[in-house]
Amino acid sequence: MKFTKMHGAGNDYVYVNCFEEQVDDPEQVAIKVSNRNFGIGSDGLILIMPSDKADVRMRMFNSDGSESEMCGNGIRCVAKYAYDHGIVSNKEITAETGAGILTLQLFTGSTGTVERVRVNMGKPRLTKAEIPMAGTPADGRTVGQPLNILHTTFAITCVSMGNPHCVIFVDDVENFQVEKYGPLIENHELFPRRTNVEFVQIISRTEVRQRTWERGAGETLACGTGASAVCIAGALNGLTEKKILNHLSGGDLELEWADDGCLYMTGPATEVFSGEIAI
Numbered sequence: 001m002k003f004t005k006m007h008g009a010g011n012d013y014v015y016v017n018c019f020e021e022q023v024d025d026p027e028q029v030a031i032k033v034s035n036r037n038f039g040i041g042s043d044g045l046i047l048i049m050p051s052d053k054a055d056v057r058m059r060m061f062n063s064d065g066s067e068s069e070m071c072g073n074g075i076r077c078v079a080k081y082a083y084d085h086g087i088v089s090n091k092e093i094t095a096e097t098g099a100g101i102l103t104l105q106l107f108t109g110s111t112g113t114v115e116r117v118r119v120n121m122g123k124p125r126l127t128k129a130e131i132p133m134a135g136t137p138a139d140g141r142t143v144g145q146p147l148n149i150l151h152t153t154f155a156i157t158c159v160s161m162g163n164p165h166c167v168i169f170v171d172d173v174e175n176f177q178v179e180k181y182g183p184l185i186e187n188h189e190l191f192p193r194r195t196n197v198e199f200v201q202i203i204s205r206t207e208v209r210q211r212t213w214e215r216g217a218g219e220t221l222a223c224g225t226g227a228s229a230v231c232i233a234g235a236l237n238g239l240t241e242k243k244i245l246n247h248l249s250g251g252d253l254e255l256e257w258a259d260d261g262c263l264y265m266t267g268p269a270t271e272v273f274s275g276e277i278a279i
């Protein structure tokens with residue numbers, strides 16, 4: 001199987017061009033290639049596929065083999081791959097994802113390759129039914145609600161960007177025990193399809209620092225859908241403006257919850273190397 005290793009702000013995936021390759025068992029392939037000792041090493045697997053509704057289609061699988069509806073850092077890399085490798089020739093493209101069809105704007109650098117991408121991530125989904133979350137009312141929102149974990153009460157705000165996110169604001173994110181609390185919240189009975197968890201420190205009304213515990217992957221260096229959820233959660237809690245700079249462990253993302261109700265994410269996309277692996 002031919003593959004390309006790419007990352008967005010350090011959130012790294014193995015990308016396969018399914019215009020040319022066929023991947024029969026993506027769940028198992030994701031587990032194999034993601035292994036950082038016995039595989040290629042990544043947070044998961046992303047398939048770049050033809051679409052009958054958009055310029056390109058993305059399917060993404062976490063390192064545990066589970067499929068997610070959406071990947072913010074991944075979709076920027078898919079756009080870069082599609083442009084740099086001649087699948088598309090326009091600098092505004094559409095992509096089919098499990099979260100719907102998204103529009104992306106591509107920005108090239110001096111070498112003519114894509115360096116940054118702005119993604120219209122769509123409107124956040126905020127009801128319990130949409131996230132999904134257990135509990136009633138199903139059309140109610142979860143904004144700053146208490147959740148007890150191991151004798152600690154966290155205020156959680158839940159947002160779906162196509163995939164589920166639970167955002168928690170903390171005082172000192174660098175020293176926060178992400179590995180202790182992340183999996184307990186990811187697998188909490190409140191979340192029937194598990195959840196991604198963002199731990200966030202407010203720096204100012206326009207700047208935050210985020211660490212992410214990802215559903216199906218553990219702590220990663222960045223999460224684009226998570227950063228988008230944080231922008232929404234900060235605004236809903238009155239903690240931040242609707243336009244913020246988010247410092248993730250592997251790089252920065254710009255987020256804006258615009259007047260049209262959509263969330264716009266802008267950030268880097270980087271190709272690292274290509275290779276072949278026996279599957």
Ligand SMILES: N[C@@H](CCC[C@H](N)C(=O)O)C(=O)O
Nearest residue numbers: 068071072073163223224225
């Ligand atoms: N890192 C991604 C999100 C990947 C999927 C996530 N772990 C899930 O299961 O929903 C991003 O950049 O959005």
